[in-house]
Amino acid sequence: MAEKLQALKQQVCSSIDEAKDKLHRLGDAIWRLPELAYEERQAHDTLVRFFTQEKGWTVEAHYKLETAFRATWGPVGGADGESVVHVGFLCEYDALPAIGHACGHNLIAESGAAAAVGLKAALESGEAWPVPVKVTVLGTPAEEDGGGKVDLLREGAFEDLDVVFMAHPTQKNATYLPAVAVHSVLVKYRGRTAHASAYPWEGVNALDAAVMAYSNISVLRQQLRPEWRIHGIIKHGGVKPNIIPDYSELEYYLRTSSHLDLPNIRAKAEACFRAAAMATGCEVELLFQKNEFYEVLRNRTLEDLYEENGKALGMKFTTEGFSGSTDFGNVSHAVPGIHPYFYIGSEALNHTAEYTAASGADEAQLYTRRTAKALAMTALDVIFSPGVLDKVKQEFREAKRREERNCKSRNIENGDQHQP
Numbered sequence: 566m567a568e569k570l571q572a573l574k575q576q577v578c579s580s581i582d583e584a585k586d587k588l589h590r591l592g593d594a595i596w597r598l599p600e601l602a603y604e605e606r607q608a609h610d611t612l613v614r615f616f617t618q619e620k621g622w623t624v625e626a627h628y629k630l631e632t633a634f635r636a637t638w639g640p641v642g643g644a645d646g647e648s649v650v651h652v653g654f655l656c657e658y659d660a661l662p663a664i665g666h667a668c669g670h671n672l673i674a675e676s677g678a679a680a681a682v683g684l685k686a687a688l689e690s691g692e693a694w695p696v697p698v699k700v701t702v703l704g705t706p707a708e709e710d711g712g713g714k715v716d717l718l719r720e721g722a723f724e725d726l727d728v729v730f731m732a733h734p735t736q737k738n739a740t741y742l743p744a745v746a747v748h749s750v751l752v753k754y755r756g757r758t759a760h761a762s763a764y765p766w767e768g769v770n771a772l773d774a775a776v777m778a779y780s781n782i783s784v785l786r787q788q789l790r791p792e793w794r795i796h797g798i799i800k801h802g803g804v805k806p807n808i809i810p811d812y813s814e815l816e817y818y819l820r821t822s823s824h825l826d827l828p829n830i831r832a833k834a835e836a837c838f839r840a841a842a843m844a845t846g847c848e849v850e851l852l853f854q855k856n857e858f859y860e861v862l863r864n865r866t867l868e869d870l871y872e873e874n875g876k877a878l879g880m881k882f883t884t885e886g887f888s889g890s891t892d893f894g895n896v897s898h899a900v901p902g903i904h905p906y907f908y909i910g911s912e913a914l915n916h917t918a919e920y921t922a923a924s925g926a927d928e929a930q931l932y933t934r935r936t937a938k939a940l941a942m943t944a945l946d947v948i949f950s951p952g953v954l955d956k957v958k959q960e961f962r963e964a965k966r967r968e969e970r971n972c973k974s975r976n977i978e979n980g981d982q983h984q985p
C-alpha cells in the first residue's frame with residue numbers, strides 16, 4: 566500500500582505540472598480582474614467555466630450564494646458498502662479595495678483548483694482503491710469582508726465533507742499561523758448642522774463624537790488582553806469646516822484569540838461608542854457585521870501530514886508570522902481541516918501594492934503548484950493511509966469537547982462577574 570500511495574503522490578505532482586498552463590491562465594484571469602467581496606462575478610464565471618471544461622465534474626454555479634460555486638467528482642471506486650471519503654478544497658477569489666489581489670486570493674483559487682484536478686487525475690490513473698472517494702471544490706467568496714464561508718456553513722454547504730483543505734499566500738511556508746476571531750462594526754453618529762463660526766452652539770457635532778469614540782477606544786487598549794486587537798478608521802467626518810458635521814461614520818475590527826471572548830470585547834467597544842454619543846448629544850447607530858469569524862481550530866494530524874508532504878517537495882516551514890483572521894476559522898469548527906500558508910517568491914507584505922504585483926507574477930506559479938501538490942498529497946494520506954481519517958476525526962472531536970468545556974467555564978465566569 567505504501568508503494569501505491571507513493572506512486573499516486575507522484576502522479577498528483579506530474580498531473581499538476583502537466584496542467585500548469587491552464588492553471589496559470591485560471592489564476593491570472595482572476596488576478597487581472599480584481600473584484601470585491603460578494604461581487605466576484607467574473608472570478609466565479611472563470612472558475613465555473615474551468616471545471617465545466619474539465620471532464621467528470623458536476624458543476625453548480627451560484628451555489629447558495631450568487632458568487633459561490635461547487636464542483637464535485639464522485640463518489641468513485643471502492644467496494645460496495647464502504648463509506649465514502651469526501652475531501653473538499655476551498656477557493657477564495659475576492660480582492661481588496663483599491664489595491665486588488667494584495668492578499669493573493671487569486672492564488673488560493675488556483676491552488677485549490679490545482680489540488681482537486683491533481684487528486685482526481687491521480688485517482689483515475691491508478692488501480693482500484695479500497696474506499697469510494699468524492700472530491701468537492703467549493704468556491705467561497707467574500708473572505709476579506711462579510712465571510713462567504715459562514716453563509717455557506719449556515720446553508721449546509723459543508724455538511725457531508727470529511728476534511729477540507731485550502732492554503733493562503735504569505736511570506737513563508739507555515740502549516741499554521743495564529744488566526745484570531747474577529748467581528749467588525751460600522752458606527753454612525755448623527756447630530757445637527759450649524760454655521761461653525763456664526764452660531765456653533767446651535768450645532769450637534771458628529772465629528773466630535775467620532776473623535777471621542779476613536780480616543781475612547783485608544784485608551785481602552787491599555788486594558789485589553791495582549792492578544793486582543795481593536796483597530797478602525799473614520800470613514801466620514803464632515804463636508805466643510807464651516808458646517809458643523811451632522812454625520813460621521815467609523816468602521817472597527819474587534820479581535821480576540823477565541824470567538825468565546827467576542828461578546829466581551831464587543832461590550833467594551835460599545836461602551837466607548839455610546840459614551841461619545843452621550844458626551845456630544847449625538848444619536849449613535851451600531852451595525853455589527855452579520856458574520857463573526859472564529860479562530861482556526863487546529864488539526865495537528867493533518868498539519869503534520871501536510872508538513873511531511875511539503876518537505877518532500879522542498880518546502881521549509883516556519884511557525885512565525887501573520888496573524889489576521891479568516892472565515893476558514895468557522896469552517897474549522899465544523900469540519901476538520903487545515904489552512905496552511907505558502908511562500909510565493911516575494912518578501913512583500915500582504916495587503917500592500919507590492920503583494921498585488923507578487924501574487925500576479927510568474928514566479929508565484931511554481932510555489933502555488935507546489936502547495937497544491939502538498940494539499941492533494943495530504944488528501945491521499947487521508948484516503949489511503951489506514952487509520953488516518955479516524956485519527957483526524959478523533960482529534961477534531963477532542964478539540965470540540967475542550968471548546969465546550971471552555972464555553973461553559975466562561976459562561977459561569979461571566980455569570981458571576983459584572984458585565985463590562
Ligand SMILES: NCCCC(=O)N[C@@H](CCCN)C(=O)O
Pocket residue numbers: 668708709710711733744747749818858888889890891
Ligand atoms: N487568512 C489570512 C488573513 C486574510 C485577511 O487579511 N483577512 C482579514 C479578514 C477581515 C474580516 N473582517 C483580516 O483583516 O484578517
